[in-house]
Amino acid sequence: MSAQPTYADVNKDIIRPLFKPTALWTIVFILDLLVLGFGVYCWSYQLEYGMGVAGYAPPVFWGVYITTFVFWVGIGHAGTLISAILYLFRARFRTGVYRASEAMTIFAVISAALFPMIHVGRLWYVFFLFPYPNQRLLWPNFKSPLLWDVFAINTYLTISAVFFFVGLIPDIASVRDSNRGIIKKVYNVLCLGWRGTDNQWRHYMAAYGFFAALCTPLVVSVHSVVSWDFAMAQTAGWHSTIFPPYFVAGAIFSGCAMVLTLLIPMQKLFKWDAYINVYHHESLAKLCMLTGLILTYAYGIEHFIAWYSDNPYEWGIFVDRISGNYDWVMWTMVLCNCTIPLVLWFKKVRTNLAALWVVSIFINIGMWFERYNIIASALAHQFDPGAWVFYKPSWVEIGILVGSFAWFFMWFLMFVKLMPSVAIAEIKEGLRPPLRSDEKEAA
Amino acid sequence: MISYEVVMVTVAAAPVLCIIGAVLAYKVAGTPFAKRTTWDEAAELAGGAGRGPNPNNVKGVFAYLDDLMTAIDRVKKAGYTDFTVISPLPRHEIEDAIYEGKPSPVRWWTMAGGLVGGTGGFTLACLTSAVWPMALPGGKPVVSVPPFVIITFECTVLIGGLITLAAIIYHCRLPSFDLDVECMDPRYSSDHFGLVVHGLEGEKRDDVAKLLNDAGANEVAVAQEA
Numbered sequence: 001m002s003a004q005p006t007y008a009d010v011n012k013d014i015i016r017p018l019f020k021p022t023a024l025w026t027i028v029f030i031l032d033l034l035v036l037g038f039g040v041y042c043w044s045y046q047l048e049y050g051m052g053v054a055g056y057a058p059p060v061f062w063g064v065y066i067t068t069f070v071f072w073v074g075i076g077h078a079g080t081l082i083s084a085i086l087y088l089f090r091a092r093f094r095t096g097v098y099r100a101s102e103a104m105t106i107f108a109v110i111s112a113a114l115f116p117m118i119h120v121g122r123l124w125y126v127f128f129l130f131p132y133p134n135q136r137l138l139w140p141n142f143k144s145p146l147l148w149d150v151f152a153i154n155t156y157l158t159i160s161a162v163f164f165f166v167g168l169i170p171d172i173a174s175v176r177d178s179n180r181g182i183i184k185k186v187y188n189v190l191c192l193g194w195r196g197t198d199n200q201w202r203h204y205m206a207a208y209g210f211f212a213a214l215c216t217p218l219v220v221s222v223h224s225v226v227s228w229d230f231a232m233a234q235t236a237g238w239h240s241t242i243f244p245p246y247f248v249a250g251a252i253f254s255g256c257a258m259v260l261t262l263l264i265p266m267q268k269l270f271k272w273d274a275y276i277n278v279y280h281h282e283s284l285a286k287l288c289m290l291t292g293l294i295l296t297y298a299y300g301i302e303h304f305i306a307w308y309s310d311n312p313y314e315w316g317i318f319v320d321r322i323s324g325n326y327d328w329v330m331w332t333m334v335l336c337n338c339t340i341p342l343v344l345w346f347k348k349v350r351t352n353l354a355a356l357w358v359v360s361i362f363i364n365i366g367m368w369f370e371r372y373n374i375i376a377s378a379l380a381h382q383f384d385p386g387a388w389v390f391y392k393p394s395w396v397e398i399g400i401l402v403g404s405f406a407w408f409f410m411w412f413l414m415f416v417k418l419m420p421s422v423a424i425a426e427i428k429e430g431l432r433p434p435l436r437s438d439e440k441e442a443a
Numbered sequence: 444m445i446s447y448e449v450v451m452v453t454v455a456a457a458p459v460l461c462i463i464g465a466v467l468a469y470k471v472a473g474t475p476f477a478k479r480t481t482w483d484e485a486a487e488l489a490g491g492a493g494r495g496p497n498p499n500n501v502k503g504v505f506a507y508l509d510d511l512m513t514a515i516d517r518v519k520k521a522g523y524t525d526f527t528v529i530s531p532l533p534r535h536e537i538e539d540a541i542y543e544g545k546p547s548p549v550r551w552w553t554m555a556g557g558l559v560g561g562t563g564g565f566t567l568a569c570l571t572s573a574v575w576p577m578a579l580p581g582g583k584p585v586v587s588v589p590p591f592v593i594i595t596f597e598c599t600v601l602i603g604g605l606i607t608l609a610a611i612i613y614h615c616r617l618p619s620f621d622l623d624v625e626c627m628d629p630r631y632s633s634d635h636f637g638l639v640v641h642g643l644e645g646e647k648r649d650d651v652a653k654l655l656n657d658a659g660a661n662e663v664a665v666a667q668e669a
Contacts, residue, residue, distance in 0.1 A: 006634060007531060007532075007633060007634035008633050008634040011632070011633045011634070131567060131571060137574060137575065138575065139571035139572070139574065139575040140571075141572075142567075142568040142571065142572055142590060142591060142594055143572070143583055143587055143590045147594075148590070148593045148594065148597075151564075151593070151594055151597040151598070151601075152593075152597055154601075155597040155598075155600055155601040158601060158604070158605070159600060159601065159604040162604055162605065162608050163604075166608065166611065170531075170532075170632070173632050174531070174632040174633065176632075177629035177630075177631075177632040177633065178629075178633075188620070189618075192612070192617040192618035192619065193617065193618045193619040193620040193621075193622070194615075194617070194619070195529055195619060195622055195626050195627060195631065195632075196529050196530055196531060196532075196631055196632060197527050197528065197529050197619075197622075197626060198527060198528040198529075198530075198537055198538065198541050198542075199527070199614075199615065199616070200615040200616075200617075200619070201530065201533040201534075201537075201538065202538050202541075202542060202547050203547045203549050203610070203611055203614035203615050204533070204611060204615060205533045205538075205547075206546065206547035206549040206550065207547075207549045207553075207607050207608075207610060207611045210549065210550065210553040210603075210607050211604060211607060214553070214557075214600050214603055214604050214607070215600075215604075217596070217600070218600050221593075221596060221597075225593060425531065425532045425533070426532075428531060428532040429532050429533070433508040433534070434506060434507050434508060434634070435507055435508055435509045436507040436509050436510055436659060437509055439507070
C-alpha cells in the first residue's frame, strides 16, 4: 500500500474482514458463547433459588453485582469521550479508533444495564424503577440518586446508541455498495437508503455536531451520577465530595485501557496499520497516563481527608482497607492502577504494542478491584463493630461476572464481522482528496 | 394534595405546549423550516428508483474533486439550479458552492427538543413529587430544585438527541429508497463523485452533457427518451 491509501483502498481494507468468519474468530466466538452459557445458568440459578445464593453477608448487600455494574459503566465512558469530546476538539487520532470505541461503549452499557436487573433479584419487578402512571398513584423518588442513575444510564445508552448509529449510516451504505444479493438489500435498509447527496451530507454534518455537543456533558455527567449512588449516602468511606471527578477520571482511565485491549489485536489481525497504528495507541496511552495520575491523586487525597477529618469511623474504614480483610484488594488496585501504568512514562513502552496491551489488561483488572474496594470494604466495616463482616462472593456471583465479560465480547465479536469497525467516511476526510491538479503536477 | 388527573394532564400538556411554542417561534422568526430542496423536488418528480434511468436527468461521474467543483460552478453559471451532487464523504467546498453558507435548520430541532425535554423532565419530577409527598428523605422540600436539575439535564439531552435524530430523518428525506437511479451509483460511496442535473429536456440535455464532459467527467450518461 502507498503512503496514503486512496478512497477505494479505504473501502476495500475496512470492508474486507466483514462476513467471513476466520477459524480464530469462530473458535473464540464458540468459547465465548460457552462462557456466556455458564453465566446465564448462574443467573437462572439465582432466579430459581433467590438472592440467598449470592454471597451477601448483612449488612453487605452491594457486592460483585454493583461493582461490576460500575465497572462496565466506566468502560463505556471512553467511547463517547473519544467520539464526542475529541470530535469537538478536532483530535486527529480520534478518527481511526472512535468507531470501535463507540461500539465498545454501547456493549459495555448493555452489559452494565444487566446488573441492576440481576441485583434486584426479582427481575420481573424491575419496571418499578421507571416512572409510569399507575392506579396506586406511586411514583419513584426523584430525590434518590438511584433514580438519577436510572435516568443517567438510560439517557447515556440511548444517546450513545443514536450517535453510534448515525455515524454508521454512510459506512453501512459503503458496505451495501460493495456487496450483492441479500446483504445488499439488508444493508440498504439498515442505512435507510443513504446515498450521500449534498442535501443529506449538509443536514447530517450539522446534526453530527449537535450530537457531539449533547454527548459531551453526558460523558462527564453519567459517571458523576453513578458516583452519587455512593457519595450521597451517609456511609463512611463513600460520603465524599471528590467522588464525581474521581469516578470520571477512573472511568476514562479504564475505558481507554479497554479500547487498547480491543484495538491492538484488531489492528494486527485485520492488518489495519494504515488506519490504526502506534500514533493512535500512544495517544490513548497518554490519556491513560493523565487519568491514571488523577486517580492516584484521588486515592491519596481520599486517605488524607479521612485522616484529617479526625472522624474515627471514616479513618477506620481507610485503615481497614490498607491492613484489614480487604487489604489485598486495595493493594492490587494500587499496583494495577498507580504503579504499573507508570511505565507509560517511557516512550518505548507507549510505542511497544505488546507492552501496551499487557499494561491495559492490568488497568482493567485494577479498575474492577477499585470498585470492589470502594463498595465491599466500606459496607463490611461500618459504624457498629458488631456489624463488621467479611463478604466473600459466591460461585454464582463469580459466574455472572465472568458471563458479563462473555456477553460483552459476544456483541463485540459480532460487531467486527457485521459492521465497519473503522469509520470509512471520516478516514477519507483525513486524506488528501483526489485532485486532477495533483496528477498534472506529478506528471 | 394534587389529584392524579391534574398531574397527568399537566405532564402531558407541558411538552405539547413547548412544541407549539417552538414551532410558533420558528414561524415568527421566518426560518425556512419546511422549504424543500431542489433534490427533494427532483426525487419526487422522477418517481423513484427501479423504474430505469430518468430521461430528464444527465449524470456525470467524476474521479477528481476539483473537476467536480468546476462542473458545479459551470452548471450554476449556465443557469441550472436543479441538480444533486453525490459524494463519498462530506466536503465543505461542495456545501458552500451549493448552499452558500446557509446553515442547516437542524439546529432549531435540537434546541426545541432540548427545551421540551428539560421542561418536561423538571415538570415530571415536580408534579410526581407533589402527588406522592410521602417521599421526603432527609426532610427536603417537596419540590427540591438541586436534585431535579439532574433529571432536567438528562431529559434535555435525551429528548434533544432524539429530536435531532428525527431532524436528520426528516431533512435528509430518509429512508431514501426512491431516488433517481442516476443518484444511486455504487461508485459514489467509494471513490467517485456524482453530479446529476434534473429536469432537462431536448437540447438542454446535450448542452449539459457537453458541459460535464468539458469539466472533466469520467463518464456522462444521458438516458434515451422513450
